[in-house]
Amino acid sequence: MTAASQPLIELRNVAFAYDRDRPVLDECCFSLLPGQRVALVGANGSGKTTLLHLIVGLLRPTAGELYAFGKTRRHEHDFHEVRQRAGLLFQEADDQLFCPTVAEDVAFGPLNLGKPRPEVRRIVADTLAALELTGYEHRVTYKLSGGEKRLVALATVLAMQPEVLLLDEPTAGLDDEATQRLVELLGRLPQAMLIASHDRAFLEETTSLTRELRAGRIFG
């Protein structure tokens, strides 16, 4: 395999269950190559969120292997690097935005990565500008509208300068205008993406491949 076609993320026969009797994933195989934009579809409770959480190590497989950015990842410390290189956008923005102001929230990730403050400020300004959110720096996060919250949450993920974006129901609760804005913004981003959603129209506009999660396995 050449470097270009080597998967960024690969799940090899991964199994996972919240409780033993009802496995969510079973012998699940999946890979994401550089530049790919993959739609992850499946019924409610089919394990889409679980799959995304497994990739960044918030959950651990009960069987199988998880390979990300050139290494097999098993332990908490393996995932520190994965979480920086693969940014996860949570289903609910309120869970992701916990700092009082937009600027502080966007700065949280880069500060954790130990970047110097002047650089952090630049990252904050650049990220907000890229998402057309300039001027939002000192807005209070919990007073933003649903659409604004989603975009700011995306900004907090992008501020980590990830190579892969994992988006969990990015259009949930958004109106047409906010959805369209998100489509345009995502179209401009260079990252490989894995987007879990029920919104077929949105997926058609943002992704080129579709994978379906059914009975604990990936199809398509």
Added chain:
Amino acid sequence: MDRQYQSVPYVLQPAHGGGHGGSHAAGYIAHVDPRLRILTAAAASVLIAAAQQFAVLGAALAAAVVAWTLSGLSPRTVLKRLLPLNLVLLLLAVLLPLSTRGTPLVEFSSLSFSQEGVLLATTIALKGNAILLTLLVLLGTMDATTLGHALNHLHVPDKLTHLLLFTVRYVDVLHRESLRLRAAMRVRGFRPRVNLHTYRSYGHLVGMLLIRSFDRAERIVAAMKCRGFRGHFYLLDHFAMTRADLPFAAAAAAVLLALGLWEWA
């Protein structure tokens, strides 16, 4: 760095304090280093609570009033906060002279109002108002987030300041969650009455709120881990003492020292 103080609504001025970019007219006090204000407020409170002389307490109240004029807090805001305290004090002003033994001042048949009681009530009223006004002026002009950060800088344990910061952020989310649950109860015909069904339903409501908060806490920790959190909060802005803080520091120290000497020397 100045902007940090203006980024979140102030504790006392949520209505027009939410200006983004410093549009509201905060007075001099709001620009003094928060750490200095916290230390001053703490020292003043202890001193006033311990002092016994009328003159000293009166002077402390006068100093608090002077600080108030420098704070830019409207009389309405401050009086609204002082009112509940003074209602309680009013009750004391009636009860204490009745219950304290000493030289009778006025007598109605079997009721006797003592001079000592009146003095005691006045002392408590002076102390209460002086302390509350000091706290309002020094801490009420600070947003809750800044208070949290400043406490952290003053080496208050991380856990406590994190609690404060997260409370500020999530109290509103929890409130909305409880409103949603209540609405869900109401649309199914729930009306609170004095009966077991009501108590049980409220029990479910509180239980559900607790469980949801717990789940939310887990999701927040997950989101924080995804952004590299390893147990330490880095602040984007640092506090820095400036020359503008010197007059306040000098005045506060002088007033506190003078009051202390007056009382105890």
